[in-house]
Amino acid sequence: MEVVLEPVVSELFEGLFKILGSNEVRDFARQLVGGVDSKIKKLENKLQMVENLLRNAEDRQLMDKRVKVWLDNLQHWAYDAEDLLDEFAYKALRHKLKAEHQACSSKGFSSLPASFPSPFFAIYMGSKIKEINS
Known part of the structure; x- marks a missing residue:
């Protein structure tokens, strides 16, 4: 029985690199403490x-x-990396929308900082990324 890996690999990695390349994910990762961006x-x-x-081992x-x-x-x-990056992208988008909503609702208080990501999330995500990397 021949196993065709190519379409699955292409779609999976295309999705992963799309998540990793999104501005929301990049910006959010830079805001987190603990070196999440480098991880x-x-x-x-x-x-x-x-x-x-x-791709090389397929044949x-x-x-x-x-x-x-x-x-x-x-x-x-x-697939584990995909699950992790999906969660991270969701949190990044949620954080961005929350910050935008805060900015719109507090126009009179423009000196107030936008909401910061939770340090607990940074620690959690950093450890999950480290686990996947190892």
């Missing part, structure tokens, strides 16, 4: 490596069952 950049580099490995999976298992594990890792 996300490291994750992006790993995702690029894994995408290349999956070899038909001849070597160990490669197939390895590819399956890499794909599961990529």
Whole structure:
């Protein structure tokens, strides 16, 4: 039985890189304490490596069952990364909308800072990204 990996890999990684490239995610990551921004950049580099490995190993999976298992594990890792990045993108967009709403509703108080992301979220997200990276 032949396993076709190409469309799944293409769509999965296209979605991951789209999330990573969004302005909301980049801006939000820069605001978080604990080096979340650098951890996300490291994750992006790993995702690029894994995408290349999956594409290059695709043909070899038909001849070597160990490669197939390895590819399956890499794909599961990529799905875990996708779940994490989806959550991060959701929080980033939510934070942006909340800040915009605050800015609109407090026009008379323009000196008030926009809401800051929770340090607990930064710690949580930083540890999850570190886990995925390792």
